[in-house]
Amino acid sequence: MGVVAGRKGDWRSERILVNLPFRDASPLRQLLVRGLIALGLLTVSTLLVWFDRDAYTDNYDGTVTLIDAIYYSTVTVTTTGYGDITPIAPHSRLINAIVITPLRIAFLVLLVGTTLEVLANQGRRIWIDSHWRKNMRNHTVVVGYGTKGRSAVATLKRHESDLGKVVVIDSNPVGIEDAAYDGVASIHGDGTRRDVLRRAEISKAKEVIITLNRDDAAMLCTLTVRQLNPSAHVVVAVREQENGSLLRQSGADSVVTSSDAVGRLLGLSAVSPDIGTTIEDLLASGEGLEVAERQVRPDEVGRSPLEVNGEQVLGVVRNKTLRRFYDPSVKQLSTGDQLIVVRRSEADAARQRAAGSPAMREGHQRSELD
Structure with missing residues (x-):
């Protein structure tokens, strides 16, 4: 439903549609x-x-x-x-x-x-x-479905997370359409409002990802989420680094500074293009290197993080505390440790396995003979 306006002399030359508010009656x-x-x-x-x-x-x-x-x-x-x-x-x-x-x-x-x-x-x-x-519990709520929100959901999907346990909140109808196209449940509304968060069953959520465009809105959303769900793990994207401490005080468990992170990547790429390429490779999924978290294997218990084969250990999570690989307290790996590792992406490993298969080698030999 809209109002149509046209240029003088030809009403068909241009259409300007005004979207009127929709009231969903019972x-x-x-x-x-x-x-x-x-x-x-x-x-x-x-x-x-x-x-x-x-x-x-x-x-x-x-x-x-x-x-x-x-x-x-x-x-x-x-x-x-x-x-x-x-x-x-x-x-x-x-x-x-x-x-x-x-x-x-x-x-x-x-x-x-x-x-x-x-x-x-x-x-x-x-x-x-x-x-x-009735069935939604221990799910992930993503507040804001712009570029950062879509990337977060795509990362969850690549790590084999159940998209049926993900719900998006966005005030932009375009974001709601994108979420539906991506196969994710969505709620149209302001993520800083209690009634909208309650519609997403925020009190039963396990993870909350906040990717709003304004730091003040992200702070208000974090405070509201923390009041409705004190135990959820809350990750917030913030534009300015100086607001990170305020968000942590508001209840955020993890704060990612988007503008500073991009700025540091640009600076590193200018100083050393190889460093910038490596970091970009780590951030990109499906190609080259990837960062992952996994459980320590039985054959790795008692070893040093430096002795793990095929992967580079960056950190060890023990008793819910992250320790760097050089921390003396994790000199030897223990049962129950979680390892933060850099490894080859699954897509590259699958391509290598396919290239090493007998059928693939036979194909290469035939192409060389031809």
Whole structure:
């Protein structure tokens, strides 16, 4: 629905559409409104017959009363048509053809077709929403679905996270459409508001990722999330580094400074292009190197982090505390440790395995002979 404006002289040359706000009424309200409109159509038909009652005849007594007019209109607009009351004058038949018949069609479309559509769509939507809320727990809530939010969800997907356990909150309709295209549940609304966060079952969430464009909005969202869910792990993207400490005081478990991180990458790339390329390789997924976290294997227990084969250990998580690989307290790995490692990406490893297969080697040999 919109307002169309055009250039002077040619209204078809340009269209400027103004999107008007959409109010989602309850199914009961919609049914009530449609019922009143249908009643109005029935009233119009009844009045037409009543004021022109001399042009109608009743097979029972020949006269048409007000009750007969209501009866005739009811059986006519519902297409029942018993035929006991009929128009006999030419003008009354013409009125039935050009007025009563369109009223009958409008009545059926409005009361039957639209009402069934409202009941089916709204009822199904309410059932799906109730089912989702009942089963949604230990899920991930992403507040903001711009570039950072989409990248976060894509990373979760690449690490085989269940996208059915991810819900997006965004105030931009484009973000909601993107989330639906990516197969992620979404809620249209302001992520700083309590009622919107409650609709995402924030109190039962395990992870909360906040990627809003403004640091003050991110801070307010963090405070609200922390009040509604004190135990969730909250990760926040902040634009300015000076606001990082405020966000940590607001309850953020991890703060990522987006502008400073990009600036440092640009600076490193200028000082040493190879360092910048390596860091970019670590940040990119699916190619080259990747950073991952995994459980220590039984054959690695008792070894030094430097003795892990095939991977470079950057840190060890022990008792929920991250320690650098050179920390003396993790000189020997223990059962239950989590390792932060740099390793070859799974995509590159899969390509190498495919290239080393007998069929692939045979293909290479044939191509060399040709």
